[in-house]
Amino acid sequence: MNTPAPTPTVILEADKSTGEQPMELFIVDEHTENYLTLQAGGDFDRGMLTGVLAGIGGIGGIALGLFSFLQSGDLKGLSIMLAIALPLSVLPFLWETLRPLPLPILFNRRTREVYFDHDGELFHTPWDGIIAVANEFQLVGAQIGSIQNASLEIRVWKFEKPETALMVSLGAPFGKSLALQKGFWEYIRSYMNNGPYFDEHGNHSESDAFVKSQLAVRFKISDSFKHTLARIKQPKKDAGGKNYLSGSDFAMLILEPMFYPMARIQEFTYRIAKRRSRNRWPSLVTERLKANGPTTRLVDLECEKGEGAE
Incomplete structure (x- = not known):
């Protein structure tokens, strides 16, 4: 190259x-x-692992366990699925939120x-x-x-x-x-x-x-279903509500709601990790981010310290 x-x-x-x-x-x-x-x-993709494991594996496992319970009335299947689903959800969430994000x-x-x-x-x-x-x-x-x-x-x-x-x-x-x-x-x-x-x-x-x-x-994955609905609104109107869905639109309407929990969990995990990482800023910075915090610049503090040293 x-x-x-x-x-x-x-x-x-x-x-x-x-x-x-x-x-x-x-x-x-x-x-x-x-x-x-x-x-x-x-x-930038922090929370994706938690979203995949908890949103697909965790929620899917719990849903299967509930289905089994409703079918048989036996709590054993539900208990097994909960034992699998909870670690799939909690462990990656802790791993991704406890590791600090790079400060912005x-x-x-x-x-x-x-x-x-x-x-x-x-x-x-x-x-x-x-x-x-x-x-x-x-x-x-x-x-x-x-x-x-x-x-x-x-x-x-x-x-x-x-x-x-x-x-x-x-x-x-x-x-x-x-x-x-x-x-x-x-x-x-x-x-x-x-x-x-x-x-x-x-x-x-x-x-x-x-x-x-x-x-x-x-782009946010959690908004994709909303965008798909907005995109097919006009074709639906033009067709009078009949035969307005293309094959790809039909597939998106089926698949996107399935991925919605994963996306929301990923976004939630990222927000928690970001909130925890804010604590890594020195107090000189965090106090200046507050609406009623000091307005002196760090360069002014350096100048004052330099003059005091003299």
């Missing part, structure tokens, strides 16, 4: 528009009034700064004056052809040790164009400067409609 030389670097700034419409690229984990978090470090990249709108955890060490940078480095490049190979990619990175400094810096990628670059990354930077910029809610032009809005429309694009 050959990697051509990258195109010239594009510098994006906090106070200058990119000219692109704000766009969320399936990276935002939480969009709240006080802070915005971006998934980092993988584990965190944009604090109240204090106007960014936090990042690297191997348990706190890094940060003020939002005002921040720049992002965007770079578009192509991967070329005989099997894959030419794939366009674009990276988007910011620089952060270790708390109380500003001589140590990192370049942090705001999401994986693969399959993204420079325009997409500019749109994503515009999403972050609109949140920090005009948020917490904004319209399609990045201007402040009292309504969260545009933000919700962006976040709703992310």
Whole structure:
């Protein structure tokens, strides 16, 4: 595989528009009034093992046990299935929720700064004056052809040790164009400067409609049945309710409800793991995420400490 030389670097700034419409690229984990978090470090599929084992094996086993009990009136079959189903549900749930998730990249709108955890060490940078480095490049190979990619990175400094810096990628670059990354930077910029809610032009809005429309694009397995119903609504209307289902639609209407418990359990497990992982942030960060928390920036604390040392 050959990697051509990258195109010239594009510098994006906090106070200058990119000219692109704000766009969320399936990276935002939480969009709240006080802070915005971006998934980092993988584990996006956390909870899937619990969803499969508990949603299919666990619930399926209990259903079979209940069916056996209703047929025979004997509790033995139900007891056996419960003995199998409960470990299938509880053990993977504990394993996936007790293991900490990688902490996200965190944009604090109240204090106007960014936090990042690297191997348990706190890094940060003020939002005002921040720049992002965007770079578009192509991967070329005989099997894959030419794939366009674009990276988007910011620089952060270790708390109380500003001589140590990192370049942090705001999401994986693969399959993204420079325009997409500019749109994503515009999403972050609109949140920090005009948020917490904004319209399609990045201007402040009292309504969260545009933000919700962006976040709703992310595919969730638990929503697939709802989307299928919405998709066949028009064909049903056009056909007057007769012979409006295609073979694939019929299959989806049968299969998707079967996978719904698995998807909901996976999402629930991920939420629990994420909630537990929040406790890994230092108190300096968590107290600044509260609506009534301090608004001093970490860089201000560093300056105060430096002056005190003198």
